[in-house]
Amino acid sequence: MQTVATLVLASGNAGKLKEFNALLSPLGFDVRPQSDFSVSEVEETGLTFVENALLKAREASRISGLPALADDSGLEVDALKGAPGIYSARFAGEPKSDARNNQKLLQALSECPEGQRSGRYWCVLVYLRHAEDPVPVIVQRSWEGEILAHPRGEGGFGYDALFWVPEQAMSAAELPAEEKNRLSHRGRALQGLVDMLQVVHG
Ligand SMILES: O=c1nc[nH]c2c1ncn2[C@H]1C[C@H](O)[C@@H](COP(=O)(O)OP(=O)(O)OP(=O)(O)O)O1
Ligand SMILES: [Mg+2]
Numbered sequence: 275m276q277t278v279a280t281l282v283l284a285s286g287n288a289g290k291l292k293e294f295n296a297l298l299s300p301l302g303f304d305v306r307p308q309s310d311f312s313v314s315e316v317e318e319t320g321l322t323f324v325e326n327a328l329l330k331a332r333e334a335s336r337i338s339g340l341p342a343l344a345d346d347s348g349l350e351v352d353a354l355k356g357a358p359g360i361y362s363a364r365f366a367g368e369p370k371s372d373a374r375n376n377q378k379l380l381q382a383l384s385e386c387p388e389g390q391r392s393g394r395y396w397c398v399l400v401y402l403r404h405a406e407d408p409v410p411v412i413v414q415r416s417w418e419g420e421i422l423a424h425p426r427g428e429g430g431f432g433y434d435a436l437f438w439v440p441e442q443a444m445s446a447a448e449l450p451a452e453e454k455n456r457l458s459h460r461g462r463a464l465q466g467l468v469d470m471l472q473v474v475h476g
Contacts, residue, residue: 279471280304281401284334284344286315289431290460294343297455297464311338323347323360323398324412336405343467344400345460349433351379351393351421353386362433372432376425379436383421391421395437397459399467413466417459419446430454 283294283305291307298305316333320326323346331344348362358365358379366374383391394416401411417439425435427447434446439457446454455461 276302277304278302280306280340282306282308282311282313282334282338282340282342284308284313284330284342287345287431290345290347293451293455293458293460294345294464296451297461298468301468306338306340308334308338308342311340313337318346318360318363320346321360323396323414324400326360327398327400327412328402328410331400331402331410332405335402335407341401341403342405345397345463346400347395347397347460349379349393349395349437350416351383351391353390353392354382357382376433376436379421379433380423383423388420388423391423392418393421393437394418395433395459397463399460399463401467401471411467411470413463413470415459415463415466417457417462 281303283291285291285308295305313334316329318326318329320329327344327346331342335342348359350356350359363370366378396414396416398414420438420440422436422438422445426445427435429451430447437446439446439449442449
């Protein structure tokens with residue numbers, strides 16, 4: 275397939291990279307992980323997903339000299355007043371650990387009854403044509419769910435085994451990968467971004 279655009283994915287998260295590749299490669303994007311350019315992790319000092327995504331995209335574009343796509347995402351839990359939110363990756367401290375984050379989430383909700391465990395994933399994507407691009411393409415999408423009391427499923431990454439998707443009656447970790455990509459915050463944000471890039475790239 276003809277390459278429509280080469281871009282660097284400004285993420286060190288293997289789960290995200292897998293999902294981005296599955297969606298972008300068939301569309302003809304030549305997708306390079308930031309590790310190809312030895313981009314190191316930036317400090318996520320923003321107070322919003324969009325600020326953090328901008329920081330990541332700018333650094334990856336600066337180092338690689340390529341257009342960059344960054345994802346800042348996280349889980350917002352209503353009973354926890356929106357936590358872990360932008361701190362989802364570091365919820366249980368450094369170094370980042372999905373297992374400890376999941377453990378901490380279960381603990382924090384241990385007294386919270388079924389029916390009051392609503393939440394949603396957020397994904398904010400930022401695309402920069404170059405490191406000083408003053409017109410970033412930004413797309414934000416959410417995915418509604420409930421936080422389970424026990425993990426279910428082996429797929430996905432992050433909090434997926436604790437994220438119940440009522441419409442599918444499965445956890446995000448039980449959904450087939452293509453289904454997750456079709457329904458998820460990231461999958462739908464990426465579909466929106468691709469539509470917008472067709473305007474940028476023609
Ligand atoms: O579909 C998802 N399924 C499960 N968990 C998810 C998902 N989407 C975001 N999450 C969680 C993982 C991590 O705890 C945080 C993202 O944090 P975030 O800083 O954006 O990513 P990260 O540090 O893992 O990699 P990087 O910053 O290099 O892209 O939200
Ligand atoms: Mg991060």
